[in-house]
Amino acid sequence: MTESFGARLRTAMDRFGPLCVGIDPHAALLDQWGLAQDADGLRAFGLAVVDAAAGRAAVVKPQVAFFERFGSRGFAALEDVMAAARDAGLIVLADAKRGDIGSTMAGYAAAWLEAGSPLEADAVTISPYLGPDSLRDTLTTAVRADKGVFVLAATSNPEAAPLQTARTIDVAGGDEQTVAARVTRDVTWANRSSAFDGSLGPVGVVIGATVDRSELGLDDELLADTPILAPGFGAQGATAEDLTARFGAVAANVLASESRSILAAGADGIAQAISTRNARYQEVLRD
Amino acid sequence: MTESFGARLRTAMDRFGPLCVGIDPHAALLDQWGLAQDADGLRAFGLAVVDAAAGRAAVVKPQVAFFERFGSRGFAALEDVMAAARDAGLIVLADAKRGDIGSTMAGYAAAWLEAGSPLEADAVTISPYLGPDSLRDTLTTAVRADKGVFVLAATSNPEAAPLQTARTIDVAGGDEQTVAARVTRDVTWANRSSAFDGSLGPVGVVIGATVDRSELGLDDELLADTPILAPGFGAQGATAEDLTARFGAVAANVLASESRSILAAGADGIAQAISTRNARYQEVLRD
Numbered sequence: 001m002t003e004s005f006g007a008r009l010r011t012a013m014d015r016f017g018p019l020c021v022g023i024d025p026h027a028a029l030l031d032q033w034g035l036a037q038d039a040d041g042l043r044a045f046g047l048a049v050v051d052a053a054a055g056r057a058a059v060v061k062p063q064v065a066f067f068e069r070f071g072s073r074g075f076a077a078l079e080d081v082m083a084a085a086r087d088a089g090l091i092v093l094a095d096a097k098r099g100d101i102g103s104t105m106a107g108y109a110a111a112w113l114e115a116g117s118p119l120e121a122d123a124v125t126i127s128p129y130l131g132p133d134s135l136r137d138t139l140t141t142a143v144r145a146d147k148g149v150f151v152l153a154a155t156s157n158p159e160a161a162p163l164q165t166a167r168t169i170d171v172a173g174g175d176e177q178t179v180a181a182r183v184t185r186d187v188t189w190a191n192r193s194s195a196f197d198g199s200l201g202p203v204g205v206v207i208g209a210t211v212d213r214s215e216l217g218l219d220d221e222l223l224a225d226t227p228i229l230a231p232g233f234g235a236q237g238a239t240a241e242d243l244t245a246r247f248g249a250v251a252a253n254v255l256a257s258e259s260r261s262i263l264a265a266g267a268d269g270i271a272q273a274i275s276t277r278n279a280r281y282q283e284v285l286r287d
Numbered sequence: 288m289t290e291s292f293g294a295r296l297r298t299a300m301d302r303f304g305p306l307c308v309g310i311d312p313h314a315a316l317l318d319q320w321g322l323a324q325d326a327d328g329l330r331a332f333g334l335a336v337v338d339a340a341a342g343r344a345a346v347v348k349p350q351v352a353f354f355e356r357f358g359s360r361g362f363a364a365l366e367d368v369m370a371a372a373r374d375a376g377l378i379v380l381a382d383a384k385r386g387d388i389g390s391t392m393a394g395y396a397a398a399w400l401e402a403g404s405p406l407e408a409d410a411v412t413i414s415p416y417l418g419p420d421s422l423r424d425t426l427t428t429a430v431r432a433d434k435g436v437f438v439l440a441a442t443s444n445p446e447a448a449p450l451q452t453a454r455t456i457d458v459a460g461g462d463e464q465t466v467a468a469r470v471t472r473d474v475t476w477a478n479r480s481s482a483f484d485g486s487l488g489p490v491g492v493v494i495g496a497t498v499d500r501s502e503l504g505l506d507d508e509l510l511a512d513t514p515i516l517a518p519g520f521g522a523q524g525a526t527a528e529d530l531t532a533r534f535g536a537v538a539a540n541v542l543a544s545e546s547r548s549i550l551a552a553g554a555d556g557i558a559q560a561i562s563t564r565n566a567r568y569q570e571v572l573r574d
Binding site for chain 1: 311313350352353355356357358359360362363365366382384385386387388389390391392394395397398404405406414415416417418419420421423439442444446447448449450451452453454455456466469470473
């Protein structure tokens with residue numbers, strides 16, 4: 001029996017720190033790195049990031065859109081990059097933001113979470129617009145396969161507010177809550193299983209580092225034992241100090257996601273950039 | 288200059304009827320059709336559906352998840368199926384439900400809507416969880432490329448209610464509206480351009496055929512000139528009569544999506560199933 005996703009994540013974060021290194025080969029970065037605007041360029045970029053991250057970070061996060069742009073050849077590059085990352089002992093979080101219902105959602109879960117699938121990752125980001133309960137089977141699939149998911153809850157972009165702060169009424173309790181809190185509540189049940197005692201659970205949420213948690217009702221209790229993927233650090237403006245300032249009692253559950261700020265260091269500077277940032281986050285967590 | 292997506296869609300629906308034929312090669316259907324559970328099986332399945340739909344339906348809708356399951360080889364099959372469909376004069380709506388922000392969302396838009404992209408479709412489904420305004424650049428990309436998008440608004444699955452009926456407050460007007468109505472309002476502006484006078488606009492929405500439109504605030508005025516992709520017909524329970532019963536004054540804008548109910552006819556029966564269903568919908572629309 002393999003170890004649960006949350007246990008693996010906790011061990012890796014304890015060892016390397018909370019930095020999650022984005023693999024975002026967008027056009028400007030391929031140019032900056034002197035790589036071709038094609039599937040070979042994507043592959044070389046991704047493998048170089050994996051090489052720099054191995055032994056220096058817990059998690060890499062390929063941004064699927066940039067590979068999808070190049071169709072099946074881009075996906076072949078993504079497969080190679082993810083396989084290399086897993087071989088190097090990195091946890092691979094595929095940032096795909098998939099979301100659907102029924103057998104279609106099961107198709108996405110099989111694609112990203114099934115052992116032996118060409119696109120097998122350790123975890124995948126998923127989107128709850130079709131209702132958090134539509135993700136229930138996917139969470140079960142993840143738990144059974146010792147994989148993880150990160151469900152979009154409160155993202156860091158300014159356009160997110162009208163939808164994620166909308167008020168929803170819980171039929172059972174009658175309490176009003178924000179969509180972001182409702183989504184979080186409806187998916188983190190899986191983390192309460194005694195199987196994950198003393199560790200992180202398998203169901204994470206995405207909460208931007210610039211988000212006002214109290215305004216959204218995303219309190220500490222709701223997030224206990226829940227991995228949190230936090231975009232917004234680095235190029236998007238949140239500082240290392242925001243890790244504890246924003247996340248307080250649950251700061252130790254946070255994966256601090258950075259992409260451009262790390263990748264802009266180029267092929268020669270990225271390994272050092274990763275080590276420096278992880279050291280800085282660990283310093284903040286110790287204080 | 289090519290014709291706008293809405294104009295092409297209107298012409299094709301006038302000619303063939305409103306049926307949108309799903310290409311959903313899930314495991315049970317591959318077995319039923321006697322095809323292998325691999326990328327070759329997907330390709331054979333997709334090409335057979337395209338062959339049956341050509342000259343009998345306006346639109347085919349490949350369900351991307353079932354191809355993604357097989358990774359890059361599955362995507363290569365999807366590329367072949369979509370290219371064959373477009374060569375046969377079918378409108379191809381990629382059911383991908385992608386949704387992200389900034390340059391990442393631009394990556395998805397380029398993947399599915401850019402001329403010459405390996406995965407080029409005529410339109411793609413997108414998801415608004417990151418906020419309807421985060422899709423603004425994608426809508427602009429679609430308009431410029433004479434492509435279309437269908438934004439998830441009110442889906443037909445029962446788990447959707449807590450999120451899609453949540454109440455959001457419009458800062459400008461102060462009126463409360465449902466998330467489904469807010470999403471629809473915030474994306475259909477693009478259809479009001481005089482460039483699309485007398486035709487459908489390029490920005491569609493997804494509204495399930497079993498949805499209570501009045502409860503959600505999805506009134507006729509909001510949906511004028513807006514293509515509507517309506518799942519829920521066929522295997523999911525809505526009848527042809529629901530096309531007019533549910534959609535009333537905007538029934539002529541509706542693409543009635545069926546997958547299992549058509550595909551279960553098998554390779555020998557699918558062409559007849561498509562013709563029969565389209566004839567039935569056209570009869571309902573005439574009455």
